[in-house]
Amino acid sequence: MSNAPAEEIPAEEIDLTDANHIIDKYLTLPGNLMPVLQGIQDSYGFVPKPTIELVAERLNVYPSQIYGVLTFYSQFHMKPRGRYIIRVCVGTACHVQGAERIVDTFFGRLGIGHAETSEDLRYTFEKVACLGACGMAPLAMVNDDTFGKMTVQRVDEIVEIYNQRPMK
Numbered sequence: 001m002s003n004a005p006a007e008e009i010p011a012e013e014i015d016l017t018d019a020n021h022i023i024d025k026y027l028t029l030p031g032n033l034m035p036v037l038q039g040i041q042d043s044y045g046f047v048p049k050p051t052i053e054l055v056a057e058r059l060n061v062y063p064s065q066i067y068g069v070l071t072f073y074s075q076f077h078m079k080p081r082g083r084y085i086i087r088v089c090v091g092t093a094c095h096v097q098g099a100e101r102i103v104d105t106f107f108g109r110l111g112i113g114h115a116e117t118s119e120d121l122r123y124t125f126e127k128v129a130c131l132g133a134c135g136m137a138p139l140a141m142v143n144d145d146t147f148g149k150m151t152v153q154r155v156d157e158i159v160e161i162y163n164q165r166p167m168k
């Protein structure tokens with residue numbers, strides 16, 4: 001597994017074919033910006049910069065308007081995301097139960113920090129606010145799987161499990 005955060009993908013490596021197909025599909029519909037951006041994210045896993053320029057040009061909107069939408073709605077991401085999203089809750093209940101030690105252990109084990117993605121695109125790590133299961137504090141999630149009563153030791157077990165999982 002890589003120990004470095006993922007770099008930005010060079011613009012010339014982004015194939016715009018899918019983005020053009022998605023834009024074609026919604027081109028004449030009113031209110032098409034959101035479905036186009038959602039379609040691009042579903043297809044690429046994030047909204048690459050060259051697709052923003054393409055959408056601006058083809059839908060005749062300012063890039064600043066698109067960036068406004070992308071930054072306002074947390075479901076959109078402008079950087080590649082990992083196949084497995086690890087979230088550790090740092091809300092109050094988890095904090096008092098030692099969440100920061102869990103976070104630091106993940107950082108050390110994965111070689112990435114908050115809101116970073118591993119170079120091999122296996123993991124994205126995020127510190128998050130209360131996940132609504134304070135009785136299980138401290139809490140971690142990997143995609144939809146929940147891990148309550150987390151310990152530093154369990155970090156290794158969890159990483160081991162997801163290192164074996166497929167990338168598709």
Ligand code: FES
Nearest residue numbers: 089091094130131
């Ligand atoms: S504070 Fe962590 S689940 Fe509520």
